[in-house]
Amino acid sequence: MPGKYFKNIMVAAFLLSGFISMAQKGNFTIEFTQQNSDAKNTGIIDAFVKIKNTSGNSVTGEFDVHSNHEDLYLVQRKPKPITLQGRDSVFIPVKAIISNTAKAGSEPSIEAVFTTTEGTSENVTLPITIKERKLVKMFLLETNLIYENIGDSLTIPIRISNDGNTDQKINIVTRYPNFIAKDMMESETVKVRAFTDTLINLKKIVNKTILSQEDFSITITTLYQSGDIIGISNVTASSIKQDRRYSTQFSPEYAQSFNRSNQVSASYLQNSSGGTAYYLYANAEAEINNSTIYTNIDANLWTNTNQLFLRNTWLGYKNKTMGVLAGNISKFSDINLVGRGAQAYYNTSENSKIEVGSIDKSYNLADFSIPSGGTSAWASYYHKGGWLDKGFESSLIYDNDKFSGFTNYLITSRFNVFQKKHLSLRAGGGLSSVNNEVTGENKTGGTVDMVATGRYKNFFYNSTNYLSSGYYAGVRKGVFSLNERLNWVKENYNFWALYNYISVDPKSFSDQLFYPSQFSTSRYNIGASRRINKLTVSLSPYLYKEKRRESLFGNTPQDYTLDATRANVGLIFNNVSSSLSLTFEGGIFNSNADPISNQFHFKTNLIYNWKFLNILTTYQHNYFNLGEIIANQQLNNDKTFYNVMFNPSAVLKFFDSKLVLYTGATLASNLFTDRITQLNGRADYRLSPDFSIFANGYYSDISNNPYAINSFQVGLTKQFRPIRIDSSKSDLEVYVYYETNGKGPEDTHNTPVANQLVIISGKAFRTNDQGIIKYRHLPPGDYEVRPVNSNEWHAYSRTVNVIQDTKVAIGLTKTSTIKGSVTYIETERSFEITKKKSGLSIIAIDDSGNVFQTRTDDTGNFILYVPKGGYTLTLEKAGVSEYVEVENNNRTVDAVPDTTTQVKFNLNIKEKRIETRKFTSRGFPSQSTGDDSDKKKKKKK
Secondary structure, X not given: OHHHHHHHHHHHHHHHHHHHHHHHHOOEEEEEOOOOEEEOOOOEEEEEEXXXXXXXOOEEEEEEEEEOOOOEEEOOOOOXXXXXXXXXXXXXXXXXXXXXXXXXOOOOXXXXXXXXXXXXXXXXXXXXXXXXXXXXEEEEOOOEEEEOOOOOEEEEEEEEEEOOOOOEEEEEEEEOOOOOOOOOEEEEEEEEOOOEEXXXXXXXXXXXXXXXXXXEEEEEEEEEOOOOEEEEEEEEEEEEEOEEEOOOOOOOOOOOOOOOOOEEEXXXXXXXXXXXXXXXXXXXXXXXXXXXXXXXXXXXEEXXXXXXXXXXXXXXXXXXXXXXXXXXXXXXXXXXXXXXEEEEEEEEEOOEEEEEEEEEOOOOOOOOOOOOOEEEEEEEEEEOOOOOOOOEEEEEEEEEEOOOOEEEEEEEXXXXXXXXXXXXXXXXXXXXXXXXXXXXXXXXXXXXXXXXXXXXOOEEEEEEEEEEOOOOOOOOOOEEEEEEEEEEEEOOEEEEEEEEEEEEOOOOOOOOOOOOOEEEEEEEEEEEEEEEOOEEEEEEEEEEEEEEEEOHHHOOOEEEEEEEEEEEEEEEEEOOOEEEEEEEEEEEEEEOOOOOOOEEEEEEEEEEEEOOEEEEEEEEEOOOOHHHHHHHHHHOOOOOOEEEEEEEEEEEEEOOOOEEEEEEEEEEEEOOOOOEEEEEEEEEEEEEOOEEEXXXXXXXXXXXXXXXXXXXXXEEEEXXXXXXXXXXXXXXXXXXXXXXXXXXOOOOOOEEOOOOEEEEOOEEEEOOOOOEEEEEEEOOEEEEEEEOOOOOEEOOOEEEEEOOOEEEEEEEEEEEEEEEEEEEEOOOOEOOOOOOOOOOEEEEEEOOOOEEEEEOOOOOEEEEEEEXXXXXXXXXXXXXOOOEEEEOOOEEEEEOOOOEEEEEEEEEEOEOOOEEEEEOOOOOEEEEEOOOOOOOOOOOO
């Protein structure tokens, strides 16, 4: 019996303890105010933990927080005492740092714990998702290549550093001169693991053609697989000389066959109508001291009419203060002015410029018998680059137009109102007067315009607005235009909304026979695009409205309208060597010019590029604007409108690109013209880098034209270097010697350095037996002189200012060697982390601030060759876990020649905080840290 009673008492005690536990557990609640968090590397997580006392009594305890992975480093490292009065709440901020070595897709978590003094404990977890972060960088380890003999290797070392958290495939596109690579562009794909560096060497063997070049440049472009550009850099390759004269290297400009600079081109043309012509095109530029003279000639003589045309022909002079240009002049502003005349400018100060000009409105410089179209003159003032830069501008224009019979006077001013971080505003306006010379009428007009652009976080906005009166003298008369666009860009997504409205309502004078057209269009558009690797998909629905008033054949003006609901769907694919763009646009439209309602219309465009081939094709079904409907009404055609076009073109290269063929065709058909066939082609054959011959052919056949048109042209082109005439050019002589005793070059015991490579502003030299190189006939300026250092001898680069004959002595000092290693130190309680050893950056800075840098290899070893002296050696924390402390970082070392200084960096991995639990007499656990005492002092009553 006593045993039975004892058993019942024990059961009751156990149940009672459970009730007490439930009661204590119910005294408070703990939760994160958010359920999850997305983050990128090196980001900061800001979260809040809410603890609420659900009872009427006060609750006292400790709040603690920790992470479950090295990817998450918590700022709070110690428990925090909390006291809550009855029914009270507290919000505790929690801050964590995402490790820069955290890989995308990993899911660390933050655990928050609250433990009462009675031993009741509750914990909650906040999961963290590490999102993808792309951060690849390209570094060219050598930007000056040198070559001396056939068989030498041109090696371009490229370091690709992936500081992002995902593996990346990188395209390296190298653009060589045409004499090195037949296709000029070569591509290579490399895979770079997250948080690692990769060294790529691009190599070319020097052949006879390369050796004949004094120097040339190579362009390196790196791209993600999606086509986004990582970086673009240039490498200069230079032949080695002991004695060189400064000159501007000739550039063949292979990629610009139709618009080369510094050239003379002469040709002969014959067409199907029996016409023959001789063409001469030439341009040149001569720099004389600090001034430039430049000219352009575009002449053609037609033998059947014995008429000479000189267009796009001028002679100009400019220096830092002023400039003059005479010949064919063009000025495009509110009134477009083109004719023969002269213009000049003068810089009144560093930020201000005055420009004046006057023309006779005739296009041919060689024939003054053609009646002039009138005269024009203008004067302008620009301050700080004008309104498109950071200043303002004003213009005064006089224009007498004999064809229209109007004399126009116009004054405008435009300002950059302000440029703020999130908003820039430009505004302007103008006033004008128009005189009708026949009727004597005079009308005044005006205009205002405003442009606002800005950005706030991921939002971009643009607003372009213009308003002019109907009698305004400018080209845009009676125009009201609104263009509003808002973009939200987030990683691979782009969302936009836009509104476009334009209304044109010019006013006419009483003696005008035809009323000018009046029309307006408006477009309401929203859209979104998503980029998926190399593919971009877009969808953009919109509403389109058009109104037009036309007076056909002198009849009473009639109003036409068109309303359409459409959508545009687009696909764009980009690769290194090819691209594809496909768009489809269609919907329903209604027009009072067509009796059929709710008609379907669409058009599609395809653009494809692959190496030498380009294809453009388009197809349209039914009308898309009022102009097409009105034109069809004039033909009394009841067929459905259509338009189809196929336009292929290609660039083909033969014989190491000496022969280049440009071919193209246009095949089209529409409701108005059944068939359009046009063919064109050009062949360029390069006899030498600066001399070529060419032939052009053109053929056009339109079905409703009884005569086909064709022409054939042959010619030759000679390119040449720009002319440089400078009386102030000087010689630079560099003497290189071994500095073995710490004294200067005058010490007779110093030995000259023979065959030493020296780079002077990108040009390569090799010293002769006396240690001397010469760079002759240099224009005034600063030149960088950099000896190519070895593992045994070193000299700093220096900048030499040359304004007269200059001699420079450079001493090579014996280098010292600093070797070292990186070692991780851990204990049983250390965090489990990724022990990265390769690619860690080691920096040595001497007392003068010169910086030397290297990186550790796969085993954590590194080596530096530096001049003798004292250095501060630092291991950069980038790439090292936040749970690591570098022992004795930023240490001072002395580098001594012919000795090796050993340095060892210890990376101490931090220890976890160990938790211990003690049990009260009631059997409930209470938490304390290993740093706290297990016993708590009791206060005496």
